[in-house]
Amino acid sequence: MNTYKHKPKNTIQKHIDILKATVLATYKEWAAYRSHMAVSIFVGPVFFLVQVFIWNAVYSINDSVSGLTLNQMLTYxxxxxxxxxxxxxxxxxxxxxxxxxxKFITFMLRPVSHCYYAFCQKIGHRLLALWVEFIPVYLLFLLVFKINLVPANLIWALISATLGFILMFLMNYCIGITGFWLTKTEGLRRAFxxxxxxxxxxxxxxTLFPGFIQKILFFLPFQFITYVPTRVFIGSYELAGISLPIPYVVGMQAVAVIIMxxxxxxxxxxxxxxxxxVGA
Structure with a gap:
């Protein structure tokens, strides 16, 4: 008689399997509607062109703004x-x-937290965006607009972008949680x-804000979503008159993720x- 019993998977392997399955399912689901996602390809370049027109006008009467040249500003x-x-x-x-x-009630019955499931969905969605949105716009900026998009240090840039990716998710998820108290969160979402x-x-x-506002922004977590990854990509960090080494500021970014x-x-x-x- 075979007395072998199937051993349950350990927690780590279970979460890895969920990650793979959810990422793949989300990728395939959105790949069917990739033309909808591709529309956003025009949003980034249009936003950038607006900045080109604005800052060309500003720099026509100034050689630098807050210590930044026109080329540095457009690179930013x-x-x-x-x-x-x-x-x-x-x-x-x-x-x-x-x-x-x-419909959230269905997730209360599943053997995995909704937060982890939603995070896996985001990974799958952004993997599709990598070649549908990111790479085309990256090449457009690099080859047409001649913007230097080569990171000063690739490893630190990847780490910082990953931390910004996680922090953005956690902040937005916390806004979503307010739905437990509010009937609708649309107004709060837009304000946020x-x-x-x-x-x-x-x-x-x-760095264009007044000094006292920069000091406030330095202690808020928002800078770690975009500003810090951008400055790490460029290779230098400065805010509120404080200049920090890249490893140090990335460490601060990691702490912000833990706190969030x-x-x-x-x-x-x-x-x-x-x-x-209610509503189920």
């Missing part, structure tokens, strides 16, 4: 644009929609997006108690 916006293609996230909208419609992009250095480099993860755990433990499955 070029790097910001391609990084945003990598870190784009909609976890906030997805989660609040599941909560509002009551504006605040996030402004404080993350997407709209303007943070703890905030997510706190909000989740409080919010999940309020879920009633």
């Amino acid at each position: 916006y070029g790097v910001v644009t391609v990084i945003n293609y990598l870190t784009f996230d909609s976890a906030d909208w997805n989660l609040q929609m599941l909560i509002r419609t009551g 997006i504006i605040l996030r992009d402004l404080c993350a250095g997407v709209l303007v480099p943070l 993860f703890l905030i997510y755990k706190l909000l989740w433990s409080l919010g999940i108690k309020r879920f009633t499955g």
Whole structure:
């Protein structure tokens, strides 16, 4: 008699299997609608062209702005644009929609946390975006606009971009969690997006803000989403008159990710108690 019993997979292997399955499923799902995603290819270049027109006008009367030359300024916006293609996230909208419609109840019955599942979905979505959005725009900036998109240090740039990727997800997911308290989070989401992009250095480099505002921004986590990965890509970091070595600022970025993860755990433990499955 065969007494062999199948041993359950360890937790790490289980999560790896979930990661692979979810990433592949999400990739295939969005690949069927890749033309919809490809439309965003025009968004980045158009945003960049607007910056070209604005800053060409500004630099026609000034040789430098906050110590940045025209070429450095355009390089900054070029790097910001391609990084945003990598870190784009909609976890906030997805989660609040599941909560509002009551469909989130199905995830309470699954043997994996929704946060991990959503993160795996983001990886699959951004892997597709890598060749649909990122690479075409990267080549456009590099070959047509002649923007230097070669990182000063590839390893540090990849680490910083990855941390920015994770931090963007955690922040957006925390906004989605507010759906446990709010009927709709659309207003909060839009206000947060504006605040996030402004404080993350997407709209303007943070060094253009007045000194006292820069000091506030230095202690906020938003800079670690876009501004820090961009400065790490360029090879130097400065904010509020503080210049830091790249390894040090990437370490700060890692700490910000850990803190945001703890905030997510706190909000989740409080919010999940309020879920009633209304609408399911």
